[in-house]
Amino acid sequence: MxxxxxxxxxxxxxxxxxxxxxxxxxxxxxxxxxxxxxxxxxxxxxxxxxxxxxxxxxxxxxxxxxxxxxxxxxxxxxxxxxxxxxxxxxxxxxxxxxxxxxxxxxxxxxxxxxxxxxxxxxxxxxxxxxxxxxxxxxxxxxxxxxxxxxxxxGSNDHLGELIELEITRNQFFELQNNIYNKVRCSFGSNLNVYSKDSRYYVKLFGLEPIPxxxxxxxxxxxxxxxxxxxxxxxxxxxxxxxxxxxxxxxxxxxxxxxxxxxxxxxx
Incomplete structure:
Protein backbone atom coordinates (compact mmCIF):
# COMPACT_ATOMS: atom_id res chain seq x y z
CA MET A 1 0.00 0.00 0.00
CA GLY A 154 -8.29 16.42 17.29
CA SER A 155 -9.97 19.30 15.48
CA ASN A 156 -9.19 22.98 15.98
CA ASP A 157 -11.96 24.73 14.06
CA HIS A 158 -11.53 28.09 15.79
CA LEU A 159 -8.01 28.38 14.27
CA GLY A 160 -8.93 26.64 11.01
CA GLU A 161 -11.57 29.25 10.25
CA LEU A 162 -9.41 32.21 11.29
CA ILE A 163 -7.94 34.45 8.58
CA GLU A 164 -5.64 37.29 9.63
CA LEU A 165 -4.27 39.91 7.22
CA GLU A 166 -2.10 42.98 7.67
CA ILE A 167 -3.70 46.16 6.32
CA THR A 168 -2.70 49.81 5.98
CA ARG A 169 -3.41 52.49 8.58
CA ASN A 170 -6.00 54.11 6.30
CA GLN A 171 -7.76 50.77 5.75
CA PHE A 172 -7.78 50.18 9.50
CA PHE A 173 -9.60 53.44 10.26
CA GLU A 174 -11.92 52.97 7.29
CA LEU A 175 -12.98 49.55 8.59
CA GLN A 176 -13.23 50.79 12.15
CA ASN A 177 -15.17 53.99 11.56
CA ASN A 178 -17.25 53.62 8.39
CA ILE A 179 -20.44 51.78 9.35
CA TYR A 180 -21.23 51.27 5.66
CA ASN A 181 -17.84 49.83 4.71
CA LYS A 182 -18.61 46.93 2.37
CA VAL A 183 -16.16 44.51 3.97
CA ARG A 184 -17.52 45.19 7.48
CA CYS A 185 -21.12 44.92 6.31
CA SER A 186 -20.33 41.65 4.51
CA PHE A 187 -18.76 39.91 7.50
CA GLY A 188 -20.45 41.57 10.49
CA SER A 189 -19.41 40.04 13.80
CA ASN A 190 -17.02 37.70 11.97
CA LEU A 191 -14.70 40.66 11.37
CA ASN A 192 -12.41 42.42 13.81
CA VAL A 193 -9.64 45.00 13.33
CA TYR A 194 -6.80 45.74 15.74
CA SER A 195 -3.39 47.39 15.92
CA LYS A 196 -0.17 46.07 17.44
CA ASP A 197 3.33 47.57 17.45
CA SER A 198 2.25 50.33 15.03
CA ARG A 199 0.94 47.77 12.52
CA TYR A 200 -2.67 47.14 11.58
CA TYR A 201 -4.58 43.89 11.07
CA VAL A 202 -7.98 42.54 10.13
CA LYS A 203 -9.28 39.22 11.44
CA LEU A 204 -11.97 37.13 9.79
CA PHE A 205 -13.12 34.23 11.90
CA GLY A 206 -15.95 31.74 12.34
CA LEU A 207 -16.61 32.18 16.07
CA GLU A 208 -16.01 28.47 16.73
CA PRO A 209 -15.49 27.53 20.41
CA ILE A 210 -11.92 27.12 21.64
CA PRO A 211 -11.13 23.52 22.70
Whole structure:
Protein backbone atom coordinates (compact mmCIF):
# COMPACT_ATOMS: atom_id res chain seq x y z
CA MET A 1 0.00 0.00 0.00
CA UNK A 2 1.31 3.42 -0.99
CA UNK A 3 1.13 6.14 1.68
CA UNK A 4 1.51 9.86 0.98
CA UNK A 5 1.46 12.80 3.39
CA UNK A 6 -0.15 16.01 2.16
CA UNK A 7 -0.36 19.43 3.81
CA UNK A 8 -4.02 20.31 3.11
CA UNK A 9 -6.90 18.19 1.89
CA UNK A 10 -7.43 19.80 -1.52
CA UNK A 11 -4.14 18.13 -2.51
CA UNK A 12 -5.93 14.78 -2.22
CA UNK A 13 -7.58 15.62 -5.54
CA UNK A 14 -4.17 15.65 -7.20
CA UNK A 15 -2.99 12.40 -5.58
CA UNK A 16 -6.19 10.53 -6.47
CA UNK A 17 -6.24 11.74 -10.08
CA UNK A 18 -2.58 10.72 -10.45
CA UNK A 19 -3.42 7.19 -9.28
CA UNK A 20 -6.44 7.03 -11.59
CA UNK A 21 -4.29 7.98 -14.59
CA UNK A 22 -2.04 5.00 -13.83
CA UNK A 23 -4.65 2.39 -12.90
CA UNK A 24 -7.50 3.51 -15.21
CA UNK A 25 -10.20 2.48 -12.75
CA UNK A 26 -12.82 3.87 -10.38
CA UNK A 27 -12.37 3.90 -6.62
CA UNK A 28 -14.36 3.83 -3.42
CA UNK A 29 -13.16 6.68 -1.20
CA UNK A 30 -13.02 6.21 2.56
CA UNK A 31 -12.90 9.80 3.77
CA UNK A 32 -11.90 10.00 7.46
CA UNK A 33 -12.39 13.56 8.64
CA UNK A 34 -14.44 15.65 11.04
CA UNK A 35 -15.56 17.66 7.97
CA UNK A 36 -17.36 16.27 4.91
CA UNK A 37 -15.16 18.07 2.31
CA UNK A 38 -18.19 17.87 0.00
CA UNK A 39 -18.91 21.59 -0.22
CA UNK A 40 -19.62 23.24 -3.55
CA UNK A 41 -16.56 23.38 -5.82
CA UNK A 42 -16.20 25.97 -8.57
CA UNK A 43 -13.59 24.95 -11.12
CA UNK A 44 -12.59 25.68 -14.69
CA UNK A 45 -14.79 23.57 -16.96
CA UNK A 46 -12.08 23.18 -19.58
CA UNK A 47 -9.58 22.12 -16.89
CA UNK A 48 -11.82 19.54 -15.19
CA UNK A 49 -12.76 18.01 -18.54
CA UNK A 50 -9.13 17.71 -19.68
CA UNK A 51 -7.01 16.58 -16.74
CA UNK A 52 -3.42 17.26 -17.74
CA UNK A 53 -0.57 17.82 -15.28
CA UNK A 54 -1.09 21.56 -15.64
CA UNK A 55 -4.88 21.50 -15.16
CA UNK A 56 -4.62 19.14 -12.18
CA UNK A 57 -2.26 21.57 -10.43
CA UNK A 58 -4.48 24.51 -11.38
CA UNK A 59 -7.54 22.89 -9.80
CA UNK A 60 -5.67 21.58 -6.74
CA UNK A 61 -3.80 24.74 -5.79
CA UNK A 62 -5.81 27.63 -7.27
CA UNK A 63 -9.47 26.58 -7.44
CA UNK A 64 -10.26 24.15 -4.61
CA UNK A 65 -10.36 25.10 -0.94
CA UNK A 66 -10.00 23.23 2.35
CA UNK A 67 -13.47 21.70 2.16
CA UNK A 68 -14.35 20.62 -1.38
CA UNK A 69 -11.91 18.14 -2.94
CA UNK A 70 -14.54 15.38 -3.27
CA UNK A 71 -17.14 16.88 -5.71
CA UNK A 72 -14.68 17.11 -8.67
CA UNK A 73 -13.73 13.46 -8.11
CA UNK A 74 -17.40 12.44 -8.21
CA UNK A 75 -18.04 14.62 -11.26
CA UNK A 76 -15.24 12.92 -13.20
CA UNK A 77 -16.37 9.46 -11.98
CA UNK A 78 -12.90 8.78 -10.60
CA UNK A 79 -14.62 8.20 -7.26
CA UNK A 80 -17.63 5.91 -7.39
CA UNK A 81 -18.81 5.90 -3.77
CA UNK A 82 -17.86 7.73 -0.57
CA UNK A 83 -17.67 6.32 2.94
CA UNK A 84 -17.38 9.27 5.33
CA UNK A 85 -16.13 8.36 8.81
CA UNK A 86 -16.23 11.04 11.50
CA UNK A 87 -16.54 11.17 15.27
CA UNK A 88 -20.05 12.64 15.01
CA UNK A 89 -21.75 10.73 12.18
CA UNK A 90 -24.62 8.34 12.72
CA UNK A 91 -24.89 5.46 10.27
CA UNK A 92 -26.74 6.68 7.20
CA UNK A 93 -27.01 5.56 3.60
CA UNK A 94 -27.94 7.88 0.74
CA UNK A 95 -27.46 8.29 -2.97
CA UNK A 96 -26.04 11.47 -4.44
CA UNK A 97 -25.42 13.05 -7.80
CA UNK A 98 -23.46 16.12 -8.82
CA UNK A 99 -25.53 19.13 -9.76
CA UNK A 100 -23.70 21.33 -12.28
CA UNK A 101 -24.28 24.99 -13.02
CA UNK A 102 -22.48 27.19 -15.51
CA UNK A 103 -20.70 30.23 -14.12
CA UNK A 104 -18.92 33.12 -15.84
CA UNK A 105 -15.44 32.89 -17.37
CA UNK A 106 -15.38 29.13 -18.09
CA UNK A 107 -16.21 28.17 -14.50
CA UNK A 108 -18.63 25.45 -13.48
CA UNK A 109 -20.22 24.79 -10.08
CA UNK A 110 -20.15 21.20 -8.79
CA UNK A 111 -22.51 20.54 -5.89
CA UNK A 112 -23.37 17.09 -4.44
CA UNK A 113 -27.09 16.65 -3.77
CA UNK A 114 -29.01 13.73 -2.33
CA UNK A 115 -31.42 12.13 -4.76
CA UNK A 116 -34.25 9.59 -4.62
CA UNK A 117 -33.82 8.66 -8.28
CA UNK A 118 -32.35 5.17 -8.62
CA UNK A 119 -29.78 4.58 -11.31
CA UNK A 120 -26.14 5.17 -12.14
CA UNK A 121 -25.39 7.49 -9.23
CA UNK A 122 -22.98 7.61 -6.32
CA UNK A 123 -23.48 6.16 -2.85
CA UNK A 124 -22.67 8.10 0.31
CA UNK A 125 -22.44 6.27 3.62
CA UNK A 126 -21.77 8.20 6.82
CA UNK A 127 -20.72 6.38 9.97
CA UNK A 128 -18.34 6.19 12.91
CA UNK A 129 -15.21 4.03 12.93
CA UNK A 130 -16.84 1.48 15.24
CA UNK A 131 -19.61 0.77 12.69
CA UNK A 132 -19.91 -2.51 10.79
CA UNK A 133 -20.94 -1.81 7.19
CA UNK A 134 -20.95 -5.38 5.89
CA UNK A 135 -24.78 -5.41 5.82
CA UNK A 136 -25.00 -2.45 3.43
CA UNK A 137 -21.74 -2.25 1.48
CA UNK A 138 -19.54 -4.88 -0.14
CA UNK A 139 -15.88 -3.86 -0.32
CA UNK A 140 -14.73 -7.19 -1.78
CA UNK A 141 -14.76 -6.11 -5.42
CA UNK A 142 -13.84 -2.46 -4.83
CA UNK A 143 -10.58 -0.59 -5.32
CA UNK A 144 -10.27 1.56 -2.21
CA UNK A 145 -8.54 4.85 -1.41
CA UNK A 146 -8.29 5.97 2.21
CA UNK A 147 -7.94 9.71 2.84
CA UNK A 148 -7.41 10.67 6.49
CA UNK A 149 -7.40 14.21 7.82
CA UNK A 150 -5.54 14.32 11.12
CA UNK A 151 -8.15 16.72 12.46
CA UNK A 152 -10.22 13.54 12.90
CA UNK A 153 -8.02 12.87 15.95
CA GLY A 154 -8.29 16.42 17.29
CA SER A 155 -9.97 19.30 15.48
CA ASN A 156 -9.19 22.98 15.98
CA ASP A 157 -11.96 24.73 14.06
CA HIS A 158 -11.53 28.09 15.79
CA LEU A 159 -8.01 28.38 14.27
CA GLY A 160 -8.93 26.64 11.01
CA GLU A 161 -11.57 29.25 10.25
CA LEU A 162 -9.41 32.21 11.29
CA ILE A 163 -7.94 34.45 8.58
CA GLU A 164 -5.64 37.29 9.63
CA LEU A 165 -4.27 39.91 7.22
CA GLU A 166 -2.10 42.98 7.67
CA ILE A 167 -3.70 46.16 6.32
CA THR A 168 -2.70 49.81 5.98
CA ARG A 169 -3.41 52.49 8.58
CA ASN A 170 -6.00 54.11 6.30
CA GLN A 171 -7.76 50.77 5.75
CA PHE A 172 -7.78 50.18 9.50
CA PHE A 173 -9.60 53.44 10.26
CA GLU A 174 -11.92 52.97 7.29
CA LEU A 175 -12.98 49.55 8.59
CA GLN A 176 -13.23 50.79 12.15
CA ASN A 177 -15.17 53.99 11.56
CA ASN A 178 -17.25 53.62 8.39
CA ILE A 179 -20.44 51.78 9.35
CA TYR A 180 -21.23 51.27 5.66
CA ASN A 181 -17.84 49.83 4.71
CA LYS A 182 -18.61 46.93 2.37
CA VAL A 183 -16.16 44.51 3.97
CA ARG A 184 -17.52 45.19 7.48
CA CYS A 185 -21.12 44.92 6.31
CA SER A 186 -20.33 41.65 4.51
CA PHE A 187 -18.76 39.91 7.50
CA GLY A 188 -20.45 41.57 10.49
CA SER A 189 -19.41 40.04 13.80
CA ASN A 190 -17.02 37.70 11.97
CA LEU A 191 -14.70 40.66 11.37
CA ASN A 192 -12.41 42.42 13.81
CA VAL A 193 -9.64 45.00 13.33
CA TYR A 194 -6.80 45.74 15.74
CA SER A 195 -3.39 47.39 15.92
CA LYS A 196 -0.17 46.07 17.44
CA ASP A 197 3.33 47.57 17.45
CA SER A 198 2.25 50.33 15.03
CA ARG A 199 0.94 47.77 12.52
CA TYR A 200 -2.67 47.14 11.58
CA TYR A 201 -4.58 43.89 11.07
CA VAL A 202 -7.98 42.54 10.13
CA LYS A 203 -9.28 39.22 11.44
CA LEU A 204 -11.97 37.13 9.79
CA PHE A 205 -13.12 34.23 11.90
CA GLY A 206 -15.95 31.74 12.34
CA LEU A 207 -16.61 32.18 16.07
CA GLU A 208 -16.01 28.47 16.73
CA PRO A 209 -15.49 27.53 20.41
CA ILE A 210 -11.92 27.12 21.64
CA PRO A 211 -11.13 23.52 22.70
CA UNK A 212 -11.11 23.15 26.48
CA UNK A 213 -8.03 20.97 26.83
CA UNK A 214 -5.34 19.10 24.93
CA UNK A 215 -5.86 15.70 23.35
CA UNK A 216 -3.92 13.03 25.23
CA UNK A 217 -1.76 10.39 23.55
CA UNK A 218 -4.06 7.73 24.99
CA UNK A 219 -7.06 9.31 23.25
CA UNK A 220 -5.17 9.41 19.95
CA UNK A 221 -4.08 5.78 20.34
CA UNK A 222 -7.63 4.66 21.18
CA UNK A 223 -9.09 6.39 18.10
CA UNK A 224 -6.31 4.97 15.94
CA UNK A 225 -6.97 1.45 17.22
CA UNK A 226 -10.70 1.76 16.48
CA UNK A 227 -9.91 2.99 12.97
CA UNK A 228 -7.51 0.14 12.30
CA UNK A 229 -10.11 -2.31 13.56
CA UNK A 230 -12.53 -0.90 10.95
CA UNK A 231 -10.00 -1.78 8.23
CA UNK A 232 -9.51 -5.30 9.58
CA UNK A 233 -13.25 -5.89 10.04
CA UNK A 234 -13.94 -4.99 6.42
CA UNK A 235 -10.81 -6.70 4.99
CA UNK A 236 -9.53 -3.46 3.49
CA UNK A 237 -6.29 -3.30 1.54
CA UNK A 238 -6.29 0.23 0.07
CA UNK A 239 -4.56 1.11 -3.19
CA UNK A 240 -3.58 4.46 -1.67
CA UNK A 241 -3.46 5.86 1.85
CA UNK A 242 -3.47 9.67 2.04
CA UNK A 243 -2.66 11.38 5.34
CA UNK A 244 -3.52 15.08 5.48
CA UNK A 245 -1.87 17.12 8.23
CA UNK A 246 -4.07 20.26 7.99
CA UNK A 247 -1.30 22.11 9.80
CA UNK A 248 -0.92 25.32 7.79
CA UNK A 249 -4.69 25.90 7.94
CA UNK A 250 -4.71 25.30 11.70
CA UNK A 251 -7.55 22.75 11.62
CA UNK A 252 -5.53 19.99 13.34
CA UNK A 253 -4.44 20.31 16.95
CA UNK A 254 -0.66 20.61 17.35
CA UNK A 255 -0.42 17.71 19.80
CA UNK A 256 -1.97 15.42 17.17
CA UNK A 257 0.46 16.49 14.45
CA UNK A 258 3.39 16.10 16.84
CA UNK A 259 2.33 12.55 17.77
CA UNK A 260 1.94 11.39 14.16
CA UNK A 261 5.08 13.06 12.80
CA UNK A 262 7.42 12.18 15.68
CA UNK A 263 6.27 8.55 15.76
CA UNK A 264 6.00 8.20 11.97
CA UNK A 265 2.54 6.77 12.38
CA UNK A 266 0.80 5.05 9.48
CA UNK A 267 -2.94 4.49 9.54
Missing amino acids: QTVYIEEHQEAFKEIVKLHRVKKQKFTLIHIDDHSDMNEAIVSESAINNLTDESIDLISYSQLNYGNYIPPLLYTDIIEDVIWISNHNSERFSEICINTEQKANDFISLLPIKTKVAGNIHKLITCRADTNLTHIYDFSNKSVIVSVDLDYF ACKISENEIKANLATLRDFFVRHNLNPDLNIICKSESSGYTRQEVIKYFVENRINI
